Amino acid sequence: MxxxxxxxxxLFLIVCAVAVAHIRDLLSAVILFSAFGLIMAIIWxxxxxxxxxxxxxxxxxxxxxxxxxxxxxxxxxxx
Amino acid sequence: xxxxxxxxxxxxxxxxFIQLYGIYIILHGHLSPGGGFSGGAIFGASLVLIALSxxxxxxxxxxxxxxxxxxxxxxxxxxxxxGLVAIAFGGNxxxxxxxxxxxxxxxxxxxxxxxxxxxxxxxIKVASTITTLFYxxxxxxxxxxxxxxxx
Numbered sequence: 563m564x565x566x567x568x569x570x571x572x573l574f575l576i577v578c579a580v581a582v583a584h585i586r587d588l589l590s591a592v593i594l595f596s597a598f599g600l601i602m603a604i605i606w607x608x609x610x611x612x613x614x615x616x617x618x619x620x621x622x623x624x625x626x627x628x629x630x631x632x633x634x635x636x637x638x639x640x641x
Numbered sequence: 642x643x644x645x646x647x648x649x650x651x652x653x654x655x656x657x658f659i660q661l662y663g664i665y666i667i668l669h670g671h672l673s674p675g676g677g678f679s680g681g682a683i684f685g686a687s688l689v690l691i692a693l694s695x696x697x698x699x700x701x702x703x704x705x706x707x708x709x710x711x712x713x714x715x716x717x718x719x720x721x722x723x724g725l726v727a728i729a730f731g732g733n734x735x736x737x738x739x740x741x742x743x744x745x746x747x748x749x750x751x752x753x754x755x756x757x758x759x760x761x762x763x764x765i766k767v768a769s770t771i772t773t774l775f776y777x778x779x780x781x782x783x784x785x786x787x788x789x790x791x792x
Binding site (some may be wrong): 621624 | 665674675676678679682683685689690693741762771774778779
């Protein structure tokens, strides 16, 4: 059961990573990157590293996305 | 910045709980997963969330750029001074038990001697670093210290 969950999470992770590289809209790319970080946090938890999962959820999902949104609001949204 | 009512009300409701969770993780860093870095990152994220969902003035009202810079340096200084206190008590740098810091019963809250102090300083440092990072990106190009006039 957990194996199926892990495989699904990894597949979704790969889809997110490829989509971040391919999408043209920068705000959508930031949101996809945030989703990537969230899935990565769950995978860290599954791998038995809860403190890394907490840091990933706070920094990779929250702060990194907020800083990138701040950078977009300073510049243009289109690539 | 973003003038959206749903975002504003949601972040106003959620921010105190995020801050409480961050403080909990910082204070229980020696007992459970987490610690100064994780808790400080969560606490700093809540401050950045307020500044991003309302506007920069609301964030500066919570913690100003100068206060964040002072706390950032002060956290690192407190970490270093805690290590020097251990030297003054006759141990190595950052020594814990051999320098004579009292260790309570294992599993209790006050059971780690200097680790709790160090973790709190690391938490302050990380939280204010993230806030300063965000302010530096979002602010207009003006020299540090001009915010007092705009308040």
